Amino acid sequence: MTDALKRLSDEGVAIWLDDLSRKRITSGNLGELIDEQHVVGVTTNPTIFQKAISSGDGYEQQLEDLASRGVTVEEAVRMITTADVRDAADILRPVFDATGGKDGRVSIEVDPRLAHNTRATVAEARQLAWLVDRPNTFIKIPATKAGLPGITEVIGKGISVNVTLIFSLERYRAVMDAYMAGLEKAAALGIDLSQIHSVASFFVSRVDTEVDKRLDSVGTDEAKELKSKAAIANARLAYQAYEEAFSSDRWKELERKGANAQRPLWASTGVKDPNLPDTLYVTELVTANTVNTMPEATLQATGDHGEITGDTVRSNYKDAQAVLDAIAKLGISYDDVVQVLEDEGVEKFEASWNDLLSSTEAELKRLAPKEA
Template sequence: MTDALKRLSDEGVAIWLDDLSRKRITSGDLGELLDEQHVVGVTTNPTIFQKAISSGDGYEDQLTDLAARRVTVEEAVRMITTADVRDACDILRPLFDATGGRDGRVSIEVDPRLAHNTKATVAEAKQLAWLVDRPNAFIKIPATKAGLPAITEVIATGISVNVTLIFSLERYREVMDAYQAGLEKADAKGLDLKAIHSVASFFVSRVDTEIDKRLDELGTDAAKGLKGKAAVANARLAYQAYEQVTGADRWQKLAGRGANTQRPLWASTGVKDPAYPDTLYVTELVAPNTVNTMPEATLQATDDHGEITGDTVRGTYEQSQAELDALAEAGISYDDVVQVLEDEGVEKFASSWNDLLASTEAELARRAPKEA
């Protein structure tokens, strides 16, 4: 465990890895990251699985067996992805037990093509929970308008949820409301609230990418001076919203019934612009009771040269709001930016899922038994 990663953990930031593959599981690499670099959780998404399975490394035997059974490509993809998540859950189970379910988590996402269908999302979440069959699995549900009631209904069944693709402060408040509504329903059913957990994945780097592009189009010196500030400011204000919600009477009543806080999770923390420090979305978002899920490159950069100087979120709210206000004054529409990002996020994950289906279908066809 390095000093930087230990300091980050000591500040209350849970370090999760934003990646998974069968090779990472079978080689022992995942276990090494847990032992040596203070990783305490894993997140996946359709893009991660598409890259892992398309590489073919470690999936040959299962693909051959699935082809022999003549399963549909949809079933094949779910058998492969849930197997990886189940095995990763087993590796992280000691952490899950040691932290009372707080960490030691592995996330798997509902089919992104269902992002605008509430009933189908709920049904898929239940199916995934059943397929993985591990208490430390998180089912990821996107924070679309249709996803909000799905979050409530899935939480109400006792299934733990990672809410993903959150970009706006308004939507984040709606997510926290959906979580609390789900807990209230679960409590009314007599379920044990202590067994239900959730994180809210607030996306970071994509905000800078979209806003910086618009600032470049403006082309003024004033606009250039605003680049690289929006993502961190947005995330810091999300933490302020989290503090406000958890300090309110509604949450305090749930907490008194044993409910677990829905921790903010900083997602999309790999820096896209090489002009910015490669640890920007780690060192500038240090706050207690948060999660930072990092691509391996960001994890290693933090390990190597990350400067953790304590809490870098609380006490910044006024400045963060001023930075977003300056963008509005420059003509950048916050509402338009976050809607574009949500739409693109759903589209990108659906595209990756379709690519995964296509490549898996080709692998199944190549291995299909010859007709007698």
């Protein structure tokens, strides 16, 4: 391993692991990543849990106990996932304490089937915060149109939030507005704003997957030159929007009351195209006060051969806008791309959640006490 991960951390990028499992917790692997590879947070999602629990490693005893109690499959899934998040949060607690709550966080997502139901999302977020019962938890809420008022309500109750599934610049600005509106609600209730934290998960690689598919359909030399450039351009412009929002008079007033800025988090940073450098969505998105949540393969690749050369975002706003403008001139609709990605993102998490329910239900039936 090189010291690339340390350099990345020194540049102000918080390194989070985009994965969690019972085995990773009990084997000491998560602790090793924290101690040796500068990992200071963990994100989960329905797909991660579906893969972890379906693998079976470490879940047998809890599944057997749940089966003996005759719990519903939904209760079983929540008991299992919140147990993993609680244990991971305990492992990360020293980081949380050392950073004043900025890092050392573990994220758990509301039921993705509630993504278009504001009221149910808020209720689920409150329930998850109560179930995990750790101060270093982030409740993940998707940035759907229904999710935006949910974000405001949950932040307004003093619950820290990881806003997920952000693809468009317009929606990202709405997310930052929802966050500030939530802080204003919390302040009106006398809640200590310094205890509320948030990140906004801006998805990266999937943008290239969708745009590159459309560029291939155009097929011109100009289109080929633009391949694998949209995602980084989009993320860089998101950071520009972040700088604008968190230098506004509205924000300065909240900051005077102790509020913490909502950091941009680069999500989906594992490359989907094997022809691309495997550290692309790390090395090209280095800038202060951000988070990069990486699959383990991307984390290891960055540690092994990532080239961290300083800030690669703030001097590139003009070029980033030029890339998106050039793609638009080819007839590729940005608005359509980001809407397709949001819809697919919700559908994929719903599918993973349903798969998780199905596989857990099968295990509960297998382990249920046999009637005499």
